[in-house]
Amino acid sequence: xxxxxxxxxxxxxxxxxxxxxxxxxxxxxxxxxxxxxxxxxxxxxxxxxxxxxxxxxxxxxxxxxxxxxxxxxxxxxxxxxxxxxxxxxxxxxxxxxxxxxxxxxxxxxxxxxxxxxxxxxxxxxxxxxxxxxxxxxxxxxxxxxxxxxxxxxxxxxxxxxxxxxxxxxxxxxxxxxxxxxxxxxxxxxxxxxxxxxxxxxxxxxxxxxxxxxxxxxxxxxxxxxxxxxxxxxxxxxxxxxxxxxxxxxxxxxxxxxxxxxxxxxxxxxxxxxxxxxxxxxxxxxxxxxxxxxxxxx
Amino acid sequence: xxxxxxxxxxxxxxxxxxxxxxxxxxxxxxxxxxxxxxxxxxxxxxxxxxxxxxxxxxxxxxxxxxxxxxxxxxxxxxxxxxxxxxxxxxxxxxxxxxxxxxxxxxxxxxxxxxxxxxxxxxxxxxxxxxxxxxxxxxxxxxxxxxxxxxxxxxxxxxxxxxxxxxxxxxxxxxxxxxxxxxxxxxxxxxxxxxxxxxxxxxxxxxxxxxxxxxxxxxxxxxxxxxxxxxxxxxxxxxxxxxxxxxxxxxxxxxxxxxxxxxxxxxxxxxxxxxxxxxxxxxxxxxxxxxxxxxxxxxxxxxxxxxxxxxxxxxxxxxxxxxxxxxxxxxxxxxxxxxxxxxxxxxxxxxxxxxxxxxxxxxxxxxxxxxxxxxxxxxxxxxxxxxxxxxxxxxxxxxxxxxxxxxxxxxxxxxxxxxxxxxxxxxxxxxxxxxxxxxxxxxxxxxxxxxxxxxxxxxxxxxxxxxxxxxxxxxxxxxxxxxxxxxxxxxxxxxxxxxxxxxxxxxxxxxxxxxxxxxxxxxxxxxxxxxxxxxxxxxxxxxxxxxxxxxxxxxxxxxxxxxxxxxxxxxxxxxxxxxxxxxxxxxxxxxxxxxxxxxxxxxxxxxxxxxxxxxxxxxxxxxxxxxxxxxxxxx
Numbered sequence: 001x002x003x004x005x006x007x008x009x010x011x012x013x014x015x016x017x018x019x020x021x022x023x024x025x026x027x028x029x030x031x032x033x034x035x036x037x038x039x040x041x042x043x044x045x046x047x048x049x050x051x052x053x054x055x056x057x058x059x060x061x062x063x064x065x066x067x068x069x070x071x072x073x074x075x076x077x078x079x080x081x082x083x084x085x086x087x088x089x090x091x092x093x094x095x096x097x098x099x100x101x102x103x104x105x106x107x108x109x110x111x112x113x114x115x116x117x118x119x120x121x122x123x124x125x126x127x128x129x130x131x132x133x134x135x136x137x138x139x140x141x142x143x144x145x146x147x148x149x150x151x152x153x154x155x156x157x158x159x160x161x162x163x164x165x166x167x168x169x170x171x172x173x174x175x176x177x178x179x180x181x182x183x184x185x186x187x188x189x190x191x192x193x194x195x196x197x198x199x200x201x202x203x204x205x206x207x208x209x210x211x212x213x214x215x216x217x218x219x220x221x222x223x224x225x226x227x228x229x230x231x232x233x234x235x236x237x238x239x240x241x242x243x244x245x246x247x248x249x250x251x252x253x254x255x256x257x258x259x260x261x262x263x264x265x266x267x268x269x270x271x272x273x274x275x276x277x278x279x280x281x282x283x284x285x286x287x288x289x290x291x292x293x294x295x296x297x
Numbered sequence: 298x299x300x301x302x303x304x305x306x307x308x309x310x311x312x313x314x315x316x317x318x319x320x321x322x323x324x325x326x327x328x329x330x331x332x333x334x335x336x337x338x339x340x341x342x343x344x345x346x347x348x349x350x351x352x353x354x355x356x357x358x359x360x361x362x363x364x365x366x367x368x369x370x371x372x373x374x375x376x377x378x379x380x381x382x383x384x385x386x387x388x389x390x391x392x393x394x395x396x397x398x399x400x401x402x403x404x405x406x407x408x409x410x411x412x413x414x415x416x417x418x419x420x421x422x423x424x425x426x427x428x429x430x431x432x433x434x435x436x437x438x439x440x441x442x443x444x445x446x447x448x449x450x451x452x453x454x455x456x457x458x459x460x461x462x463x464x465x466x467x468x469x470x471x472x473x474x475x476x477x478x479x480x481x482x483x484x485x486x487x488x489x490x491x492x493x494x495x496x497x498x499x500x501x502x503x504x505x506x507x508x509x510x511x512x513x514x515x516x517x518x519x520x521x522x523x524x525x526x527x528x529x530x531x532x533x534x535x536x537x538x539x540x541x542x543x544x545x546x547x548x549x550x551x552x553x554x555x556x557x558x559x560x561x562x563x564x565x566x567x568x569x570x571x572x573x574x575x576x577x578x579x580x581x582x583x584x585x586x587x588x589x590x591x592x593x594x595x596x597x598x599x600x601x602x603x604x605x606x607x608x609x610x611x612x613x614x615x616x617x618x619x620x621x622x623x624x625x626x627x628x629x630x631x632x633x634x635x636x637x638x639x640x641x642x643x644x645x646x647x648x649x650x651x652x653x654x655x656x657x658x659x660x661x662x663x664x665x666x667x668x669x670x671x672x673x674x675x676x677x678x679x680x681x682x683x684x685x686x687x688x689x690x691x692x693x694x695x696x697x698x699x700x701x702x703x704x705x706x707x708x709x710x711x712x713x714x715x716x717x718x719x720x721x722x723x724x725x726x727x728x729x730x731x732x733x734x735x736x737x738x739x740x741x742x743x744x745x746x747x748x749x750x751x752x753x754x755x756x757x758x759x760x761x762x763x764x765x766x767x768x769x770x771x772x773x774x775x776x777x778x779x780x781x782x783x784x785x786x787x788x789x790x791x792x793x794x795x796x797x798x799x800x801x802x803x804x805x806x807x808x809x810x811x812x813x814x815x816x817x818x819x820x821x822x823x824x825x826x827x828x829x830x831x832x833x834x835x836x837x838x839x840x841x842x843x844x845x846x847x848x849x850x851x852x853x854x855x856x857x858x859x860x861x862x863x864x865x866x867x868x869x870x871x872x873x874x875x876x877x878x879x880x881x882x883x884x885x886x887x888x889x890x891x892x893x894x895x896x897x898x899x900x901x902x903x904x905x906x907x908x909x910x911x912x913x914x915x916x917x918x919x920x921x922x923x924x925x926x927x928x929x930x931x
Contacts, residue, residue, distance in 0.1 A: 097331030187332035216331060229333040236333050238340060247339035255335065 010111045010150050015280055019112055020143075022283070022293050023120040024088060024179065051079040087125065087139065087178025088117040089204075091171055092156060093211075094128040094135070096230040097187045099158030101213030102275035106183050107153045109209065109279050113181055114149040116283075116293065118142060124149060125175060128156050129184075131163035133170035161231045165191030165198065172202045179205040185212055186259055193262045200266035207269045207292050210259055214276040217252070219245060298377055301903060305372025311365040319358050357926075360919035367912035376903040385425040386442070386484055388475040389414050389449075391456060392491030393433035394466035395802075395870050396878040399492070399607040401515040406880075407461045409512045410490040411453050417488050417510070417898045418446055418453075428478050429453065432471035432491070433462030434803040434845045442478070462845045463610045463870045464803030468884075469498045472507075482506045488898055493881035495874040502887045511894025513880030517546040519570060520611030520876035524591050524869055525799050526582060526618055538563070538589050538616060540578040544570035545877040551596040552606060556580060559587045569599050582618065588849060588867070589616040611876045615849055615867030616799040624789050627661035629654055630669040634772040635682070638781055639665075645785070660859070662809065663788045668765070674733070678758050678788040680781075683765040690750075690761050691729040698745040699725050706739035712751060712760060712783045713738055716776050726764035735761065751787070760784045798866035802845050806866055808852055810839035815855040821848025821868070844868045 011019075052065060055075035063077040092098075092110045110126065117124045118140060125138035126149055137152040138145075164184065171180070180199055186192045199206045219240050226237040238244060256272060263270035271290050273282060287293040300306070330336070391410055402409035414429070421427060429440040429452050440452040468491060479485035482504040492513035523541035544550050549572065555565040556578070563580050570576060582589070591614045595606035606612065623646040626639060630652030639647050648661060652669040663678045670684035686693040703718040718739055728746045731737065734754050737747035750761040762780075766772050771780075800806060810816065814830040816839065830839045841852060847868050854862040870876070884892040 100329060100331040102331075185331055187334055189334055213331070216335075226327045227333055227336055228327050228329045230329050230331050232333070234333055235327070236336055236340065238336065244339055247342040248335055250342065251335040251338045 010108055010154050011115065011279075015112070016115060016146075018280065019115050019283070020119045021295055022116045023295075024086075024113070024117055024122065024293060052076040053079060086117075086122045087175065088113070088122045089125045089127060089171065089175040089178055089180045090114050090117075091127045091129060091168070091180055091182045091184075092153070093162065093164070093182075093184030093186075094156050094158050094160075095130050095162035095188075096159050097162060097185055098211070100230050101215060102185065102211050103156075103158040105275035105279065106211055107156060109211070109273070109282065110181075110183055111150045111153045112279050112283055114140075114153070115143075115146050118146050118149065123178070126152055127171050127174075129162070129164065129167035129171070130160040132167050133174075134160075134167075136174070162188040163191060164188050165194040168195035169198050172198050172204070175204060176202065177204065179207065181207045181209065183209045183211055185216070186210055186255065187216075192255075192259065196259075196262045196266055196268065200268070205268075206263070206266070207271065207290075208259065208263050209271050209273045210256065211273045211275060212252075214274055217274055219248060298375055301374035301376050303373055305374060306369055308369035308372050309366065311369070312362055315358070315361050315365055319355070357919060357922060360915055360922065364912050364915045364919060367908055367915060371905045371909045371912060374903055374905045375908065376905075378902075385422055386479060386486070387417070387421050387425055387427045388430060388479050388485060388487045389417060389427065390430045390432055390468075390471045390475050390487060390489045390491075391439075391453075392466055392468065392471075392489070392493075393431045393456065393459075393461045394491075394494075395461055395463045395610050395872070395875040396492055396494040396608065397461040397512070398463075398610045399513060399515070399518070399878045400609065401513055401607050405461070406492055406512045408457060410510075411457050413490055413510050413512065413897065414453055414488075415450065417490075418449055420898060421446075428475075430471055430475055430478075431456055432466040432468055434464040434466070436467065436471040436474050438474070438478075461610070462803065463847045463868070464801075464845055465495070465872060465875045467498065468493075468496060469500050472503060473501055476501065476503060479506075489884075489892070492878065493884050493894070494879055495877040496881065496884065497874065500884055500886055502890070503892075507892060508898050509884055509892035509894055510896065510898065511880055511882065513878065515546075515605075515607050516877070516879035517548055517550060517605040518608045518611070518876055518878050519544050519546070519550045519552045519568070519593060519595065519606050520608060520873075521591055521593060521614040521869070522575070522611070522871055522873040522876055523577075524589070524614030524616055524871055526589065526616050536582045536618070538580050538582050540580070540591050540614070541575055542568050542570065542578070542593065543575040543873055543876060544572055545873070545879075546605075546607075547572050547879070548602070548605075549599045550605065551598055552593040552612075553596055554578065554591065554593055556589065556591045558582065558584060558589055560590075563589075567596060568593075584618055587618050588865075589618065590614075608876060608878050610847065611870040611872075613847065614869035614871055615847075616869075617849070617865055617867045619798050619865075624663065624785060625661045626663050626665055626785060627659045628665045628667070631665055631667045631682075632766065634766065634777075635665070635667055635781070638772070638778040641778060642782055663785050674757055674759070676756055679760075680784050680788060681759060681761045683763065684761065686727075690732055690735065690759070691763060692732055694728045694730065696728045697725040698728050698741060698743075701726060701741035701743070701745040703739050703748050704742035704745075706749070710738050710751075711787050712749070712780070714783060716780060716783075718748070718776065721769055721771055721774065721776075723764060723769040726768055729763050731761075735759075758788055760788060798864065800844050800866055800868050801871055802847055802868040804844060804868075805840045805842045806844060806852075806864075808839045808841055808854055808864055809862065810854050811856070813856075814839065816841075817853040817855070818843075819851040819853075821846045821850060 052068065053076065055064060055077050059077045065076045065078045068076045090110045090113055092106055098106055114124050114126060123139040123141050125136065127133060128135035137149060140149050225240065226235050228235050260270045269290055269292055271286055283293055391414055393407060397405065397407040397410060399406050418427060424444055426442040426444055427446065427449050428438065428442045429449055431437045431439045439456060440449050443449065472489065475487045479487055485506065487503060487507040488510060489507065490510045490512065493511065520543060521540060522543045523539060526536050526538050538556065540556060542554055549569065551567060551569045554568045556563045564578060568576050593612040595604040597604050623644050625646045628636060628647060628649045631649060636647065636649055639645055655671055663680060664675065665680045666684065667682040668685060670681050670688040670690065674689050681690055684690050701723050703721055706713050706718050731747055731750050734752040735750040738751055739749040740747050747763055752759050771777050808816065810830045812830050816828045816830060818826045818828060844850065847870065849865055849867050851863060851865045882894050886892060
């Protein structure tokens with residue numbers, strides 16, 4: 001019997017149904033704590049044969065390979081992969097900067113990924129970051145926990161300043177294993193690479209979704225504007241002419257390159273994301289191409 | 298193109314103000330962004346190595362500058378200047394004064410003026426009415442309004458032939474007449490063509506639609522500004538001719554001055570004068586008749602400059618030493634003391650008659666009545682002494698004033714010139730009130746009434762001494778014969794001119810004549826004309842006014858049954874003001890306005906209205922663009 005989709009305004013029911021056919025693709029074997037549906041590095045009581053080893057006193061006699069004993073006249077026990085559940089840590093930057101043209105998108109993206117993970121039987125933790133770890137829900141398990149996850153995400157308010165390094169350090173203290181999906185604009189003057197280094201030190205698998213609004217990627221030319229920093233309230237009056245636009249793009253490219261370089265160095269997956277892209281298109285397109293999402297067969 | 302109100306361009310100071318405001322950078326539409334991090338770094342990158350804000354082209358700024366410039370231009374009232382007049386009623390006023398004879402034109406200024414008048418005529422709209430006025434000795438309507446341009450061209454050709462008058466002209470009078478002819482300023486145009494030289498009178502406000510076409514360039518002129526024979530009254534046989542030469546230009550000039558009497562040289566020498574300087578040459582003359590003639594011939598200027606003297610009209614002057622004709626005086630009822638005083642003057646020819654000897658008319662120059670007077674005022678000139686009650690000159694009140702003193706008298710009047718009347722003693726004198734046009738020249742103190750009266754009317758000229766001579770010590774005074782001679786001199790025709798019949802060109806000459814007399818006029822050019830003395834305006838003298846031709850003119854009066862009277866007089870420019878030929882660049886008008894000299898008639902067509910419309914359009918465009926940007930930013 002299938003469970004009904006959770007009632008939420010964050011994601012459409014059709015979209016949720018489509019997400020049920022997806023799973024977060026994890027490269028290599030996971031290292032979990034509880035039995036689940038993921039292949040793990042842990043050998044145990046699973047059904048998928050892994051290897052043989054010589055019998056030792058105390059081994060479960062049910063795992064003795066009688067065929068080998070008959071042929072080789074030696075005792076071997078059969079080893080099986082023990083399927084474990086995987087931990088997915090969805091880390092959402094909830095600072096004020098994320099509220100400028102990309103907050104709703106980030107909520108939907110995190111919700112979609114959480115739903116995929118829950119449907120795939122993973123343990124899901126959702127974290128909201130500001131200048132520190134500001135809210136956590138989870139670990140959640142099973143599709144029935146999806147409404148809670150989505151409800152949590154829907155209630156995330158984007159406000160306050162960012163201290164990514166500090167907040168990620170607090171996340172890392174909780175998330176000791178599994179995959180971290182970090183959704184942030186990284187528009188913080190310092191601590192970007194340090195935050196990634198913290199995650200790398202935990203040997204976590206990390207997917208970085210660098211999320212920017214369209215007007216942040218391509219500001220309009222020829223505008224006389226007074227820009228107000230959503231976090232600090234600082235103002236800057238300027239004319240967005242060709243020269244200033246070129247300089248802005250150069251700075252943006254520097255930021256992107258810095259993040260991509262750091263992610264590559266730490267073995268993370270780095271995916272630049274624009275908030276104007278429909279979430280479904282993003283998940284089935286960019287994330288699948290990047291190998292972060294796969295379809296269940 | 299010209300600016301009618303150049304001060305309007307002051308508004309252009311708004312342009313730098315707008316640019317300054319632009320650089321001040323107003324706070325624009327605020328927009329909340331995630332972070333200024335990238336923008337701040339980008340700005341730092343842009344401003345690195347650039348100490349000031351770079352000018353960025355802005356359509357709004359450009360439109361604002363255009364609007365401000367258009368408004369400033371509108372305030373300055375720009376106008377297109379096209380050749381020609383647009384009026385269908387055109388009055389051309391041509392200056393024909395002496396300075397227009399200066400040879401800095403083609404060859405004269407007058408010729409240039411006529412050429413420009415013809416050019417103006419050509420540019421007038423087809424079918425327009427044109428009138429031509431000449432401002433010379435008199436302002437003349439040379440050609441009244443006509444649509445026939447051929448007539449106007451002929452009139453201009455006649456003016457060229459006639460040449461400038463050797464007199465000053467009244468541009469004020471000419472403009473007033475032109476304004477009258479033009480009527481409503483909106484319906485006609487006045488074109489004044491002149492050099493504007495030596496203009497001393499205030500011009501009338503022309504009410505617009507008036508052009509001033511200037512002619513003339515130079516001011517180099519050396520001229521004879523005075524040439525006259527001066528004879529002291531007491532020295533009958535001693536006279537001197539006074540010649541004054543002036544340099545009215547702005548550069549030193551030299552000339553050869555020659556003075557002749559009947560063709561024989563009296564004096565010849567070189568005259569060098571600095572700008573504005575004069576030289577007076579006085580030469581004794583012993584002849585009692587003849588013609589004096591002075592000429593100036595330009596010489597190379599001091600320092601080696603070329604010989605320059607632009608105005609030939611003031612390079613010649615004439616003076617006539619007239620034969621001394623005695624003044625004929627008819628006395629009626631004169632007492633012996635009066636007769637003795639008159640007979641003491643050899644220049645008087647006395648015909649004494651008793652008190653009842655007046656026949657109603659006389660050929661005498663002056664009639665002296667003493668103690669008697671006709672019932673009606675006779676035509677001609679008279680001196681009345683103590684006319685009896687019932688005369689038309691005085692109204693007797695019947696009262697007498699005892700021992701009055703003369704309290705006041707007009708010392709500047711020719712009759713009282715040089716006389717001291719304050720110490721005259723009188724017995725009882727009747728109190729009288731003057732009648733007719735008489736005005737008092739000397740009066741008794743208090744309510745004593747007048748002592749001496751004079752009047753000048755078109756029909757007669759008279760002097761009245763009110764008290765009887767024997768009621769005072771006047772006949773015993775030296776002042777008595779002087780008073781008589783002065784009075785006779787003032788009364789006699791031509792008496793003011795003295796012995797030399799030397800006139801400034803344009804000054805009138807009086808000739809003893811009666812209505813009906815024939816006068817032959819022989820002009821300096823040799824042309825002979827005839828005229829008849831008209832009744833109207835005759836007071837025993839005929840006023841000959843056309844003395845504009847320089848040189849000697851001879852008038853011969855013919856009267857049936859009488860001997861012909863011949864009078865030769867000289868006309869010369871001798872006018873320092875008119876010898877100043879410096880042309881002006883503008884004529885001042887009342888109220889601070891002026892007429893600027895132009896080379897041609899310009900039709901000024903202001904286009905400030907379309908410019909203002911353009912400015913408003915640009916303003917609307919700027920506003921629309923601003924709103925559009927506001928909306929886009931919102």
